Amino acid sequence: MKLLVTLVLTLLFLALESVAAKYVGLGVARIDVTVAIVAFLSLRAGLLEGAVAAYAIGYLLDLMTGRPTGLYTLLALITFLLGRVAASLMDVRSGRSFALFAMAADVTHGLLAWGISGVSNNQMAVSSLSGLPLEVLLTGVVALLLYPLLRRFGLGAEKRDPGLLVR
Amino acid sequence: MLSFVRRHREPLLVCILLAHALGMFLGSSRRVREPNVIDRLALAMTAPVQRAAVASIDGMVNAWQQYVSLRSVRREVGQLQTENAQLRADVVGLAEARAENERLRRLIHYEEGNPGPKVVARVLGINPDPNRLTLRIDRGEGDGVRRGQAVVTADGVVGQVLRATASAADVLVAFDPNCRLGGRVQRTRARVGVSGAGEDQALKLEYLLRSEDLEEGDLVVTSGTDGVYPPGLVVGRVTGVQRQTSGMFLNAGILPAVNFTRVEEVVVLAPQPAASVPTRVDSQGRR
Numbered sequence: 001m002k003l004l005v006t007l008v009l010t011l012l013f014l015a016l017e018s019v020a021a022k023y024v025g026l027g028v029a030r031i032d033v034t035v036a037i038v039a040f041l042s043l044r045a046g047l048l049e050g051a052v053a054a055y056a057i058g059y060l061l062d063l064m065t066g067r068p069t070g071l072y073t074l075l076a077l078i079t080f081l082l083g084r085v086a087a088s089l090m091d092v093r094s095g096r097s098f099a100l101f102a103m104a105a106d107v108t109h110g111l112l113a114w115g116i117s118g119v120s121n122n123q124m125a126v127s128s129l130s131g132l133p134l135e136v137l138l139t140g141v142v143a144l145l146l147y148p149l150l151r152r153f154g155l156g157a158e159k160r161d162p163g164l165l166v167r
Numbered sequence: 168m169l170s171f172v173r174r175h176r177e178p179l180l181v182c183i184l185l186a187h188a189l190g191m192f193l194g195s196s197r198r199v200r201e202p203n204v205i206d207r208l209a210l211a212m213t214a215p216v217q218r219a220a221v222a223s224i225d226g227m228v229n230a231w232q233q234y235v236s237l238r239s240v241r242r243e244v245g246q247l248q249t250e251n252a253q254l255r256a257d258v259v260g261l262a263e264a265r266a267e268n269e270r271l272r273r274l275i276h277y278e279e280g281n282p283g284p285k286v287v288a289r290v291l292g293i294n295p296d297p298n299r300l301t302l303r304i305d306r307g308e309g310d311g312v313r314r315g316q317a318v319v320t321a322d323g324v325v326g327q328v329l330r331a332t333a334s335a336a337d338v339l340v341a342f343d344p345n346c347r348l349g350g351r352v353q354r355t356r357a358r359v360g361v362s363g364a365g366e367d368q369a370l371k372l373e374y375l376l377r378s379e380d381l382e383e384g385d386l387v388v389t390s391g392t393d394g395v396y397p398p399g400l401v402v403g404r405v406t407g408v409q410r411q412t413s414g415m416f417l418n419a420g421i422l423p424a425v426n427f428t429r430v431e432e433v434v435v436l437a438p439q440p441a442a443s444v445p446t447r448v449d450s451q452g453r454r
Contacts, residue, residue, distance in 0.1 A: 008212075011209060011212055011213050012216055014213065015213040015216035015217045016216070016220055018217060019217055019220040019221055019224060023224060023228075047177050047178065048176075048177040048180055048181060051180070051181040051185075055187075055188060058188070059205075063202075063209055063210065064213070068195065068206070069192060070189075070191030070192035070193075070194070071192050073188040073191060073192070074185070074188040074189055074191070074192045077181075077188050078185075081181070116192075
Protein backbone atom coordinates (compact mmCIF):
# COMPACT_ATOMS: atom_id res chain seq x y z
CA MET A 1 0.00 0.00 0.00
CA LYS A 2 2.81 2.37 0.91
CA LEU A 3 4.51 1.49 -2.33
CA LEU A 4 1.38 2.50 -4.17
CA VAL A 5 1.20 5.79 -2.24
CA THR A 6 4.85 6.38 -3.06
CA LEU A 7 4.25 5.76 -6.74
CA VAL A 8 1.14 7.94 -6.85
CA LEU A 9 2.99 10.74 -5.07
CA THR A 10 5.93 10.35 -7.43
CA LEU A 11 3.68 10.49 -10.44
CA LEU A 12 1.96 13.55 -9.03
CA PHE A 13 5.26 15.32 -8.36
CA LEU A 14 6.65 14.37 -11.74
CA ALA A 15 3.57 15.73 -13.44
CA LEU A 16 3.75 18.94 -11.42
CA GLU A 17 7.49 19.22 -12.03
CA SER A 18 7.00 18.97 -15.78
CA VAL A 19 4.31 21.66 -15.60
CA ALA A 20 6.51 23.86 -13.40
CA ALA A 21 9.40 23.41 -15.82
CA LYS A 22 7.09 24.53 -18.61
CA TYR A 23 6.20 27.75 -16.84
CA VAL A 24 9.47 28.56 -15.08
CA GLY A 25 11.56 27.48 -18.03
CA LEU A 26 14.02 25.22 -16.25
CA GLY A 27 15.61 24.14 -19.48
CA VAL A 28 19.04 23.48 -18.08
CA ALA A 29 18.39 22.93 -14.41
CA ARG A 30 15.49 20.76 -13.35
CA ILE A 31 14.18 19.85 -9.92
CA ASP A 32 14.95 16.26 -8.98
CA VAL A 33 11.86 15.52 -6.93
CA THR A 34 12.37 11.83 -7.46
CA VAL A 35 15.86 12.00 -5.99
CA ALA A 36 14.42 13.65 -2.90
CA ILE A 37 11.88 10.83 -2.55
CA VAL A 38 14.53 8.17 -3.12
CA ALA A 39 16.72 9.86 -0.51
CA PHE A 40 13.83 9.78 1.92
CA LEU A 41 13.27 6.10 1.19
CA SER A 42 16.93 5.36 1.78
CA LEU A 43 16.57 6.94 5.21
CA ARG A 44 13.31 5.37 6.26
CA ALA A 45 12.40 2.33 4.15
CA GLY A 46 13.51 -1.25 4.44
CA LEU A 47 15.93 -2.69 1.93
CA LEU A 48 13.54 -4.59 -0.30
CA GLU A 49 10.66 -2.19 0.01
CA GLY A 50 12.91 0.80 -0.66
CA ALA A 51 14.66 -0.90 -3.55
CA VAL A 52 11.36 -1.80 -5.22
CA ALA A 53 10.06 1.71 -4.65
CA ALA A 54 13.28 3.26 -5.97
CA TYR A 55 13.14 0.96 -8.99
CA ALA A 56 9.54 1.99 -9.64
CA ILE A 57 10.32 5.66 -9.15
CA GLY A 58 13.26 5.44 -11.51
CA TYR A 59 11.10 3.61 -13.98
CA LEU A 60 8.50 6.37 -13.86
CA LEU A 61 11.17 9.03 -14.24
CA ASP A 62 12.50 7.15 -17.20
CA LEU A 63 9.04 7.00 -18.60
CA MET A 64 8.55 10.73 -18.20
CA THR A 65 11.73 11.52 -20.12
CA GLY A 66 9.91 10.50 -23.29
CA ARG A 67 12.62 8.09 -24.41
CA PRO A 68 12.97 5.48 -21.67
CA THR A 69 16.47 4.03 -21.61
CA GLY A 70 16.47 2.48 -18.17
CA LEU A 71 19.20 4.88 -17.05
CA TYR A 72 17.12 6.53 -14.37
CA THR A 73 15.81 3.22 -13.10
CA LEU A 74 19.37 2.07 -12.61
CA LEU A 75 20.40 5.41 -11.11
CA ALA A 76 17.47 5.44 -8.68
CA LEU A 77 18.45 2.02 -7.42
CA ILE A 78 22.11 2.97 -7.10
CA THR A 79 21.21 6.23 -5.36
CA PHE A 80 18.97 4.36 -2.98
CA LEU A 81 21.67 1.86 -2.10
CA LEU A 82 24.35 4.53 -1.72
CA GLY A 83 21.90 6.52 0.38
CA ARG A 84 21.45 3.60 2.68
CA VAL A 85 25.20 3.36 3.10
CA ALA A 86 25.42 7.07 3.87
CA ALA A 87 22.41 6.95 6.18
CA SER A 88 24.17 4.36 8.31
CA LEU A 89 26.98 6.86 8.88
CA MET A 90 24.89 9.84 9.83
CA ASP A 91 21.76 10.80 11.66
CA VAL A 92 19.19 12.65 9.57
CA ARG A 93 16.19 13.76 11.60
CA SER A 94 15.35 17.34 10.74
CA GLY A 95 14.10 18.93 7.58
CA ARG A 96 17.33 20.88 7.06
CA SER A 97 19.53 17.82 7.42
CA PHE A 98 17.23 15.95 5.06
CA ALA A 99 17.57 18.77 2.54
CA LEU A 100 21.36 18.51 2.74
CA PHE A 101 21.12 14.74 2.44
CA ALA A 102 18.90 15.05 -0.62
CA MET A 103 21.30 17.58 -2.14
CA ALA A 104 24.18 15.18 -1.66
CA ALA A 105 22.08 12.43 -3.21
CA ASP A 106 21.30 14.72 -6.11
CA VAL A 107 24.99 15.49 -6.65
CA THR A 108 25.68 11.77 -6.74
CA HIS A 109 22.72 11.15 -9.01
CA GLY A 110 23.73 13.95 -11.36
CA LEU A 111 27.36 12.89 -11.57
CA LEU A 112 26.39 9.27 -12.13
CA ALA A 113 23.93 10.25 -14.84
CA TRP A 114 26.57 12.40 -16.49
CA GLY A 115 29.21 9.70 -16.21
CA ILE A 116 27.11 6.75 -17.31
CA SER A 117 25.44 8.53 -20.20
CA GLY A 118 28.81 10.01 -21.19
CA VAL A 119 30.45 6.61 -21.27
CA SER A 120 27.59 5.06 -23.19
CA ASN A 121 27.54 7.91 -25.72
CA ASN A 122 31.31 8.51 -25.73
CA GLN A 123 30.65 12.16 -24.87
CA MET A 124 32.01 13.39 -21.55
CA ALA A 125 31.41 17.11 -21.91
CA VAL A 126 31.97 18.94 -18.61
CA SER A 127 29.82 21.81 -19.87
CA SER A 128 26.76 19.60 -19.53
CA LEU A 129 27.28 19.76 -15.76
CA SER A 130 26.82 23.52 -15.69
CA GLY A 131 23.22 23.21 -14.57
CA LEU A 132 24.01 20.82 -11.74
CA PRO A 133 24.60 23.40 -8.95
CA LEU A 134 21.26 25.08 -9.54
CA GLU A 135 19.60 21.68 -9.88
CA VAL A 136 21.04 20.57 -6.56
CA LEU A 137 20.01 23.80 -4.89
CA LEU A 138 16.45 23.53 -6.17
CA THR A 139 16.27 19.90 -5.14
CA GLY A 140 17.39 20.87 -1.66
CA VAL A 141 14.67 23.50 -1.41
CA VAL A 142 12.04 21.05 -2.64
CA ALA A 143 13.30 18.38 -0.24
CA LEU A 144 12.94 20.82 2.63
CA LEU A 145 9.36 21.50 1.57
CA LEU A 146 8.53 17.85 0.96
CA TYR A 147 9.96 16.50 4.17
CA PRO A 148 6.86 17.09 6.34
CA LEU A 149 4.62 15.74 3.59
CA LEU A 150 6.66 12.55 3.15
CA ARG A 151 6.66 12.03 6.87
CA ARG A 152 2.91 12.54 7.05
CA PHE A 153 2.31 9.91 4.40
CA GLY A 154 4.55 7.60 6.41
CA LEU A 155 6.63 6.44 3.48
CA GLY A 156 9.02 3.85 4.75
CA ALA A 157 7.96 4.52 8.29
CA GLU A 158 8.08 0.98 9.50
CA LYS A 159 10.92 -0.06 11.70
CA ARG A 160 14.08 -0.26 9.70
CA ASP A 161 16.07 -3.41 9.63
CA PRO A 162 19.42 -2.91 11.28
CA GLY A 163 21.61 -4.16 8.44
CA LEU A 164 23.02 -2.14 5.61
CA LEU A 165 22.64 -4.33 2.58
CA VAL A 166 22.21 -7.51 4.45
CA ARG A 167 19.73 -8.30 7.02
CA MET B 168 21.77 -23.43 -1.00
CA LEU B 169 18.07 -23.01 -0.33
CA SER B 170 18.78 -21.81 3.17
CA PHE B 171 21.27 -19.28 1.74
CA VAL B 172 18.60 -17.98 -0.59
CA ARG B 173 16.10 -17.81 2.22
CA ARG B 174 18.53 -16.04 4.48
CA HIS B 175 19.63 -13.54 1.86
CA ARG B 176 16.32 -13.25 0.09
CA GLU B 177 16.08 -9.46 0.16
CA PRO B 178 19.65 -8.67 -0.95
CA LEU B 179 19.26 -11.21 -3.71
CA LEU B 180 16.01 -9.62 -4.87
CA VAL B 181 17.68 -6.21 -4.80
CA CYS B 182 20.51 -7.61 -6.88
CA ILE B 183 17.99 -9.00 -9.34
CA LEU B 184 16.34 -5.60 -9.54
CA LEU B 185 19.71 -3.98 -10.07
CA ALA B 186 20.62 -6.47 -12.74
CA HIS B 187 17.32 -5.97 -14.44
CA ALA B 188 17.76 -2.23 -14.44
CA LEU B 189 21.27 -2.56 -15.79
CA GLY B 190 20.08 -4.97 -18.45
CA MET B 191 17.26 -2.62 -19.37
CA PHE B 192 19.74 0.23 -19.69
CA LEU B 193 22.21 -1.74 -21.71
CA GLY B 194 19.48 -3.20 -23.87
CA SER B 195 17.82 0.11 -24.59
CA SER B 196 20.94 1.48 -26.27
CA ARG B 197 20.35 -0.88 -29.15
CA ARG B 198 16.59 -0.39 -29.62
CA VAL B 199 13.83 1.94 -28.50
CA ARG B 200 11.41 0.17 -26.24
CA GLU B 201 7.73 0.27 -27.14
CA PRO B 202 5.46 1.37 -24.26
CA ASN B 203 3.97 -1.57 -22.40
CA VAL B 204 0.79 -1.73 -20.32
CA ILE B 205 2.46 -0.26 -17.23
CA ASP B 206 3.92 2.57 -19.28
CA ARG B 207 0.54 3.36 -20.79
CA LEU B 208 -1.14 3.21 -17.37
CA ALA B 209 1.43 5.53 -15.80
CA LEU B 210 1.23 8.00 -18.66
CA ALA B 211 -2.56 7.86 -18.56
CA MET B 212 -2.43 8.71 -14.86
CA THR B 213 -0.06 11.64 -15.25
CA ALA B 214 -1.88 13.29 -18.14
CA PRO B 215 -4.98 14.38 -16.13
CA VAL B 216 -2.75 15.66 -13.32
CA GLN B 217 -0.70 17.66 -15.78
CA ARG B 218 -3.85 18.92 -17.47
CA ALA B 219 -5.36 19.96 -14.13
CA ALA B 220 -2.12 21.59 -13.04
CA VAL B 221 -1.79 23.47 -16.30
CA ALA B 222 -5.43 24.56 -16.10
CA SER B 223 -4.98 25.70 -12.52
CA ILE B 224 -1.78 27.59 -13.23
CA ASP B 225 -3.25 29.08 -16.39
CA GLY B 226 -6.30 30.09 -14.41
CA MET B 227 -4.19 31.72 -11.71
CA VAL B 228 -1.97 33.40 -14.28
CA ASN B 229 -5.01 34.66 -16.18
CA ALA B 230 -6.63 35.86 -12.96
CA TRP B 231 -3.43 37.65 -12.01
CA GLN B 232 -3.04 39.16 -15.46
CA GLN B 233 -6.66 40.31 -15.39
CA TYR B 234 -6.14 41.75 -11.93
CA VAL B 235 -3.02 43.55 -13.10
CA SER B 236 -4.72 44.75 -16.27
CA LEU B 237 -7.72 45.83 -14.19
CA ARG B 238 -5.43 47.84 -11.96
CA SER B 239 -3.77 49.39 -14.98
CA VAL B 240 -7.19 50.06 -16.50
CA ARG B 241 -8.28 51.77 -13.29
CA ARG B 242 -5.12 53.84 -13.30
CA GLU B 243 -5.69 54.63 -16.95
CA VAL B 244 -9.30 55.57 -16.27
CA GLY B 245 -8.11 57.95 -13.58
CA GLN B 246 -5.62 59.51 -15.96
CA LEU B 247 -8.24 59.75 -18.70
CA GLN B 248 -10.71 61.33 -16.31
CA THR B 249 -8.13 63.94 -15.35
CA GLU B 250 -7.27 64.46 -18.99
CA ASN B 251 -10.96 64.66 -19.87
CA ALA B 252 -11.57 67.29 -17.21
CA GLN B 253 -8.57 69.22 -18.51
CA LEU B 254 -9.79 68.96 -22.09
CA ARG B 255 -13.29 70.01 -21.12
CA ALA B 256 -11.85 73.02 -19.37
CA ASP B 257 -9.83 73.73 -22.51
CA VAL B 258 -12.95 73.38 -24.66
CA VAL B 259 -14.80 75.83 -22.46
CA GLY B 260 -11.84 78.19 -22.68
CA LEU B 261 -11.71 77.78 -26.45
CA ALA B 262 -15.44 78.39 -26.77
CA GLU B 263 -15.00 81.50 -24.68
CA ALA B 264 -12.09 82.61 -26.83
CA ARG B 265 -14.09 81.94 -29.96
CA ALA B 266 -17.04 83.96 -28.68
CA GLU B 267 -14.70 86.77 -27.75
CA ASN B 268 -13.08 86.53 -31.14
CA GLU B 269 -16.50 86.79 -32.77
CA ARG B 270 -17.41 89.83 -30.74
CA LEU B 271 -14.10 91.53 -31.50
CA ARG B 272 -14.51 90.71 -35.18
CA ARG B 273 -17.88 92.40 -35.18
CA LEU B 274 -16.38 95.37 -33.40
CA ILE B 275 -13.68 95.55 -36.07
CA HIS B 276 -16.36 95.50 -38.74
CA TYR B 277 -18.14 98.23 -36.86
CA GLU B 278 -14.88 100.14 -36.74
CA GLU B 279 -14.45 99.78 -40.49
CA GLY B 280 -17.99 100.95 -41.12
CA ASN B 281 -17.81 103.84 -38.67
CA PRO B 282 -14.48 105.57 -38.96
CA GLY B 283 -13.48 108.13 -36.38
CA PRO B 284 -11.87 108.26 -32.97
CA LYS B 285 -13.18 105.66 -30.62
CA VAL B 286 -12.03 103.60 -27.68
CA VAL B 287 -12.69 99.89 -27.31
CA ALA B 288 -13.35 98.92 -23.71
CA ARG B 289 -14.13 95.80 -21.78
CA VAL B 290 -17.04 95.68 -19.36
CA LEU B 291 -15.76 95.13 -15.85
CA GLY B 292 -19.10 94.80 -14.09
CA ILE B 293 -22.55 96.07 -13.38
CA ASN B 294 -22.84 98.64 -10.64
CA PRO B 295 -24.95 97.45 -7.76
CA ASP B 296 -26.88 100.75 -7.35
CA PRO B 297 -30.48 99.92 -8.36
CA ASN B 298 -31.24 103.56 -9.07
CA ARG B 299 -28.51 103.86 -11.59
CA LEU B 300 -28.34 101.12 -14.18
CA THR B 301 -24.72 101.47 -15.12
CA LEU B 302 -21.90 99.34 -16.43
CA ARG B 303 -18.29 99.82 -15.50
CA ILE B 304 -15.75 99.70 -18.29
CA ASP B 305 -11.97 99.43 -18.11
CA ARG B 306 -11.21 102.66 -19.97
CA GLY B 307 -11.18 106.08 -18.41
CA GLU B 308 -9.91 109.57 -18.84
CA GLY B 309 -6.42 108.26 -19.39
CA ASP B 310 -7.71 106.63 -22.55
CA GLY B 311 -9.63 109.67 -23.70
CA VAL B 312 -12.99 108.65 -22.31
CA ARG B 313 -15.07 111.63 -21.18
CA ARG B 314 -18.46 112.09 -19.63
CA GLY B 315 -21.33 112.12 -22.12
CA GLN B 316 -19.66 110.03 -24.80
CA ALA B 317 -21.80 107.46 -26.56
CA VAL B 318 -21.17 103.81 -25.85
CA VAL B 319 -22.17 101.28 -28.46
CA THR B 320 -21.54 97.77 -29.67
CA ALA B 321 -21.76 96.34 -33.14
CA ASP B 322 -25.38 95.45 -32.31
CA GLY B 323 -26.40 98.97 -31.41
CA VAL B 324 -26.67 101.56 -28.66
CA VAL B 325 -25.58 100.65 -25.14
CA GLY B 326 -25.71 104.01 -23.36
CA GLN B 327 -23.48 106.92 -22.57
CA VAL B 328 -20.62 107.63 -20.23
CA LEU B 329 -21.96 108.88 -16.94
CA ARG B 330 -18.64 109.59 -15.33
CA ALA B 331 -15.03 108.77 -15.97
CA THR B 332 -12.06 108.30 -13.75
CA ALA B 333 -8.45 107.89 -14.74
CA SER B 334 -8.69 104.24 -15.63
CA ALA B 335 -12.39 103.34 -15.68
CA ALA B 336 -15.74 104.80 -16.49
CA ASP B 337 -19.40 104.18 -15.67
CA VAL B 338 -21.83 103.87 -18.53
CA LEU B 339 -25.51 104.73 -18.04
CA VAL B 340 -27.30 102.08 -20.03
CA ALA B 341 -30.02 103.10 -22.41
CA PHE B 342 -32.89 101.50 -20.50
CA ASP B 343 -32.18 103.57 -17.39
CA PRO B 344 -35.13 105.97 -16.85
CA ASN B 345 -32.68 108.87 -16.81
CA CYS B 346 -31.42 108.10 -20.27
CA ARG B 347 -32.80 109.94 -23.31
CA LEU B 348 -31.77 109.83 -26.93
CA GLY B 349 -33.05 110.98 -30.25
CA GLY B 350 -34.31 108.31 -32.59
CA ARG B 351 -35.88 107.75 -35.95
CA VAL B 352 -38.16 105.06 -37.29
CA GLN B 353 -36.06 103.68 -40.08
CA ARG B 354 -38.97 102.75 -42.36
CA THR B 355 -40.90 106.03 -42.13
CA ARG B 356 -38.01 108.33 -41.13
CA ALA B 357 -40.27 109.72 -38.41
CA ARG B 358 -38.27 111.30 -35.61
CA VAL B 359 -39.02 109.99 -32.12
CA GLY B 360 -37.75 110.28 -28.61
CA VAL B 361 -36.37 107.21 -26.84
CA SER B 362 -36.13 106.86 -23.07
CA GLY B 363 -35.36 104.09 -20.68
CA ALA B 364 -38.31 102.18 -19.26
CA GLY B 365 -36.25 101.30 -16.22
CA GLU B 366 -37.30 97.71 -16.08
CA ASP B 367 -37.08 94.53 -18.13
CA GLN B 368 -34.28 96.15 -20.11
CA ALA B 369 -36.91 97.89 -22.22
CA LEU B 370 -37.07 101.30 -23.87
CA LYS B 371 -40.01 103.61 -24.46
CA LEU B 372 -40.83 105.28 -27.71
CA GLU B 373 -42.01 108.87 -27.11
CA TYR B 374 -43.31 111.85 -28.92
CA LEU B 375 -44.67 110.13 -31.98
CA LEU B 376 -48.01 111.50 -33.10
CA ARG B 377 -50.94 109.14 -33.08
CA SER B 378 -51.41 109.80 -36.75
CA GLU B 379 -47.90 108.57 -37.61
CA ASP B 380 -47.40 105.26 -39.30
CA LEU B 381 -45.83 102.78 -36.87
CA GLU B 382 -45.87 99.02 -36.93
CA GLU B 383 -44.67 96.29 -34.69
CA GLY B 384 -41.10 95.36 -35.54
CA ASP B 385 -40.18 98.68 -37.08
CA LEU B 386 -36.48 99.34 -36.62
CA VAL B 387 -35.58 102.43 -34.59
CA VAL B 388 -32.18 103.99 -35.18
CA THR B 389 -30.48 107.02 -33.68
CA SER B 390 -31.28 110.25 -35.38
CA GLY B 391 -28.05 112.05 -34.48
CA THR B 392 -29.99 115.01 -33.15
CA ASP B 393 -29.12 114.56 -29.49
CA GLY B 394 -25.46 115.46 -29.81
CA VAL B 395 -24.40 112.18 -28.24
CA TYR B 396 -25.03 109.38 -30.71
CA PRO B 397 -24.19 109.55 -34.37
CA PRO B 398 -27.11 108.93 -36.71
CA GLY B 399 -27.96 105.45 -37.91
CA LEU B 400 -27.06 103.39 -34.86
CA VAL B 401 -29.55 100.65 -34.17
CA VAL B 402 -31.61 101.23 -31.04
CA GLY B 403 -34.11 98.39 -31.26
CA ARG B 404 -37.40 97.23 -32.70
CA VAL B 405 -40.84 98.64 -31.97
CA THR B 406 -43.06 96.50 -29.81
CA GLY B 407 -46.44 96.94 -28.05
CA VAL B 408 -47.85 99.78 -30.14
CA GLN B 409 -50.87 101.35 -28.41
CA ARG B 410 -52.90 104.05 -30.05
CA GLN B 411 -54.93 105.81 -27.38
CA THR B 412 -58.26 107.38 -28.16
CA SER B 413 -57.13 110.60 -26.56
CA GLY B 414 -53.87 112.47 -26.38
CA MET B 415 -51.39 113.57 -29.01
CA PHE B 416 -48.93 110.72 -28.95
CA LEU B 417 -49.14 106.98 -29.23
CA ASN B 418 -47.49 104.63 -26.78
CA ALA B 419 -45.01 102.00 -27.84
CA GLY B 420 -42.08 100.17 -26.48
CA ILE B 421 -38.75 99.35 -28.04
CA LEU B 422 -37.01 96.04 -27.64
CA PRO B 423 -33.31 97.00 -27.45
CA ALA B 424 -31.02 95.54 -30.08
CA VAL B 425 -28.34 95.09 -27.45
CA ASN B 426 -28.71 92.51 -24.73
CA PHE B 427 -27.31 94.56 -21.89
CA THR B 428 -26.70 91.62 -19.62
CA ARG B 429 -24.40 90.02 -22.18
CA VAL B 430 -22.35 93.00 -23.21
CA GLU B 431 -18.66 92.30 -22.76
CA GLU B 432 -16.86 94.70 -25.02
CA VAL B 433 -18.08 98.14 -26.02
CA VAL B 434 -16.91 101.01 -28.15
CA VAL B 435 -16.80 104.49 -26.68
CA LEU B 436 -17.39 107.00 -29.47
CA ALA B 437 -15.82 110.41 -29.66
CA PRO B 438 -18.08 113.34 -28.85
CA GLN B 439 -20.33 114.25 -31.74
CA PRO B 440 -19.75 117.57 -33.51
CA ALA B 441 -21.84 120.44 -32.34
CA ALA B 442 -23.65 120.55 -35.70
CA SER B 443 -25.34 117.32 -34.87
CA VAL B 444 -26.81 118.74 -31.71
CA PRO B 445 -30.50 119.25 -32.34
CA THR B 446 -31.25 122.85 -32.99
CA ARG B 447 -34.39 124.82 -33.59
CA VAL B 448 -34.80 126.16 -37.05
CA ASP B 449 -37.33 128.85 -37.80
CA SER B 450 -39.44 129.15 -40.87
CA GLN B 451 -36.77 131.25 -42.62
CA GLY B 452 -34.16 128.70 -42.09
CA ARG B 453 -32.41 130.66 -39.32
CA ARG B 454 -31.21 128.89 -36.22
